[in-house]
Amino acid sequence: MRIVLGISGASGAPYARRALEFLSGPGRRAGVETDVVFTKTGRLVWQHEIGTDPSEFGLPIWPHGDLTAPFASGSARYDGMLIAPCSVGCASRIAHGVSNDLVSRAADVMLKERRPLVVVVRETPLSLIHLRNLAQLVEAGAFVMPASPSFYTRPTTIDQVLDTVVCRALDRLGVDNDLMRRWSGLEIHHD
Secondary structure (H helix, E strand, C coil): CEEEEEECCCCCHHHHHHHHHHHHCHHHHCCCEEEEEECHHHHHHHHHHCCCCHHHHCCCEECCCCCCCHHHCHHHCCCEEEEEEECHHHHHHHHCCCCCCHHHHHHHHHHHCCCCEEEEECCCCCCHHHHHHHHHHHHHCCEEEECCCCCCCCCCCHHHHHHHHHHHHHHHHCCCCCCCCCCCCCCCCCC
């Protein structure tokens, strides 16, 4: 399986870090090949929120303006793309077909080729303009996932909270993972 991880300039770089940790470790061992691309602002936010060099994960990182990357064409046959975090500006450009950098071009390729595109939107509150753009993405075939963690797993660390979102996003791409305990129902005790 070959996927692209796009990282845009919304706050939420820890979601990307957790995805990179999984994809460069267990994901890689399971046969998932991952290419990485940051938007220009995504790299700045990563530096501010994470502070480490993302090349330490050992995955190929493409320059944001390099439209010669293999996944900039549908003929390269990548299996899907995750954008985490995805700013509403990036989502808007994708929804309107504006391919002004490698993240938006790769997303455009996924939509035109009918391959999974998962956008983990990290913005609040959402305006009507944002909601219409997100609806347009869904209508075009994308999965829109707000970065809304779940708590039924009773997470005790920030990474466990992040994993509830990253796990579900990878699920949409068909990437098998065990980043969180799966829902199995509630035990109701009747007194």
